[in-house]
Amino acid sequence: MWxxxxxxxxxxxxxxxxxxxxxxxxxxxxxxxxxKLDKDINKEKTNEKEKEKHE
Structure with a gap:
């Protein structure tokens, strides 16, 4: 039993x-x-900011 x-x-x-x-x-x-997703989102944001600065 035990x-x-x-x-x-x-x-x-x-x-x-x-x-x-x-x-x-x-x-x-x-x-x-x-x-990984946060890194990709931050990378996209920095790319957009750089594109705005160059325009």
Whole structure:
């Protein structure tokens, strides 16, 4: 009886750790994409400002 309980608890713990690991990877990828997008937006803004100065 205790063996079944311990195996179920270990299985639940491993499944929880896997879900947390995958979620962390997804969140980190979203943050990386946000930083990349912010850099691209800032680059576009500076390019537009430089074009306005030259005109």
């Amino acid at each position: 063996v079944v309980f311990l195996l179920a608890a270990m299985g639940f713990a491993i499944a929880t750790l896997l879900v947390i690991y995958i979620g962390n990877k997804v969140v980190n990828a979203m943050k990386r994409d946000d930083v």
